[in-house]
Amino acid sequence: MTAMTTAPRKxxxxxxxxxxxxxxxxxxxxGERIARRNLVFSVLSEHIGFSVWSLWSVMVLFMGPEYGVDPAGKFFLVAVPTLVGAVLRVPYTFAVARFGGRNWTVLSAALLLLPTAAAAYVMEPGTSYAAFVAVAALTGVGGGNFASSMTNINSFYPLRKKGWALGLNAGGGNIGVPVVQLVGLLVIGTAGAARPRLVLAVYLPLVVIAAVLAALRMDNLAPVKNDTGAVPEALRDAHTWIMSFLYIGTFGSFIGYSFAFGLVLQNQFARTPLQAASLTFIGPLLGSLIRPVGGRLADRLGGARVTLWNFAAMAAATLVVIHASLEKSPALFLAGFIALFVLTGLGNGSTYKMIPxxxxxxALARGLSGEEAAAYGRRLSGAAMGLIGAVGALGGLGINLAFRQSFQTAGTGTPAFVSFLLCYGLCFSVTWAVYLRRSRTAEGARPVGAQQAERAVPAYAEV
Known part of the structure; x- marks a missing residue:
């Protein structure tokens, strides 16, 4: 997506x-000192962005019967930010090269004031449902921050350091989801479920602080520019869409479950807002913290292998959740759901590792080698990452719409979990068929002519 030159633009x-x-x-x-400083403040801004993006997963816990919003309406409220955030990831990806990483971080952080202030204005009984939907849509700007932040930090670090730097950046941002849920728990536990504006009072100054610190401490890289030709090429490559589908299964599940967990507990097991809030943060927190571990495992064992067995484990955890739902066992349901969160975090790390x-x-299959192959890989993977991140986030929309339909028609989340089980089975099959079965074909062809066979059928097991 970006190319590095030494010719200054601005x-x-x-x-x-x-x-x-x-x-x-x-x-x-x-270089390392400057990159580390920019990473720290990028993580801060992205962290606040994720908190704002997931704000309505907390706000709906405050919406009692006096708000006049049924469970289906609440699931739709948490789905809307997912859709907007996913769409915004595409322009946010290219904004860094257009405006500068520091400049865009300041602007994107400042934009978080709009949904936060708007939520503070509308959060009271008697507000129309349309107003709630409009304000929930505004929080989608927080979802776009991930794409620009990852693009920016990718430019600061050398190839040998990118995995760890991007893992820290992504993990630090993802933790914004459980943190805002912990803030919601603190407010409900101390002030009660009638004081949602206290959550927003915490985040309004934090948004300002993030924007100010980004302005004072971050930098723009003049050599970074958009490689517009890489985007059409990435769009034409089948692997971009295959990995988008797999990322729907991992990150889409993570963000979808994060937004819906509290509502599922309230509606599936009749938990109070305080009881739901006391549990909702656990899964997103563990899923965020373990994301770098997924990347590390992929470094050692191969991303395709880790992703394959991770989908198998996600399917097994979903079976546990379905069984617990049918047996009406809250403890087993919680254990299975938290296991799902952990596995989505592992899968996030392993799938993102596969892309480059x-x-x-x-590149190697095309006969390229050395720096020429590395440049080709960086160019295409950079363009593909922004698109994959955007499409993958749409999985969160699917999760919440599935829950909405499930509770609306069956009064339980079980049908939704059955559909997720089928999806993970399909993800497992696609991973094996595209990235592991083909690698064995290549290995079997080596006696006929190893170099020619590997060029015709690339071995992907180690990606």
Missing amino acids: GGRRWIQQWDPEDETFWRAK GIFQAK
């Missing part, structure tokens, strides 16, 4: 005109 005190993180001398002398490996393997 000037100013906060613009770095030359940036070469692959030069180890430059990296040790000053796939395009690197394609």
Whole structure:
């Protein structure tokens, strides 16, 4: 998606005109220090963005009977930000090169004031449902922050450091989901379910702080520019869409379950707002913390292998949840649901790790080698990541709409979980058929002519 040159495009005190993180001398002398500083404040801004994006997963817990919104209406409220955030990830991906990483971080952080202030204005009984939907849609801007933040940090770090840096950036952002839920729990536990504006009073100053710190401490990279030709090429590549589907299964599940967990507990097991809030943060927290572990496992064992067996485990955990739902066992249901969260986090790390490996393997299959192959892989994987992140987030919309329909027609979440089970089975099959079965075909062809066979059928098991 981005290409690095040394020709400056824009000037100013906060613009770095030359940036070469692959030069180890430059990296040790000053590059690492600058990159680490930008990473810290990028994580802060993205963290607040995720909290705002998932704000309505908390607000609906405050909406008692006096609000006049039924369970189906609440599931729709938490689905709307998912859709808006997923769509915004595409333009946010390209905004960094257009406006500068620091500049866009400041602007995107400041934009979070709109949905937060609007929610503070409308959160009271008597507000029309249309107003709630409109304000929930505004919180989608928080979902776009992930794409721009990942794109920005990707440019600061050398290839050998990207995995860990992007893992920290993504994990730190994802933790914004359980943190806002913990804030909601604190408010419900101390002030009661009639004081939702206290949650918003916490986040309004935090948004301002994130924007100010980004303005004071972050930098723009002048050499970064959009590679518009890479996007159509990535769109034409089947792997972009295959990985988008797999990312729907992992990240889509994570964000969808994060938004819906509290509502499911309230409607499936008649939990009070306080009881639901005391549990909802556990799954998103564990899923966020374990995401870098998924990446590390993929580094060691191969992303395709980790992703394959992770989908098998997700299917098994879903079976536990279905059984618990039928048996009306809250403890078993909670255990299975939290296991699902942990597995979505592992899968997030392993699927994202696969993307650059796939395009690197394609470069080698085309006969490229060395820096030429690495450049091809970076170019295509950068463009594909933004698209995959956007499509993957739409899985959260599907999760919440499935729950809405399930509770509306059956009064339980069981039919929704059955549909998720089928989806994970399909993800397992696709992972094996595309990335593991083909690798064995390539290995079997080696005696006929190893180099030619590998070029015709790339081995993806190690991606």
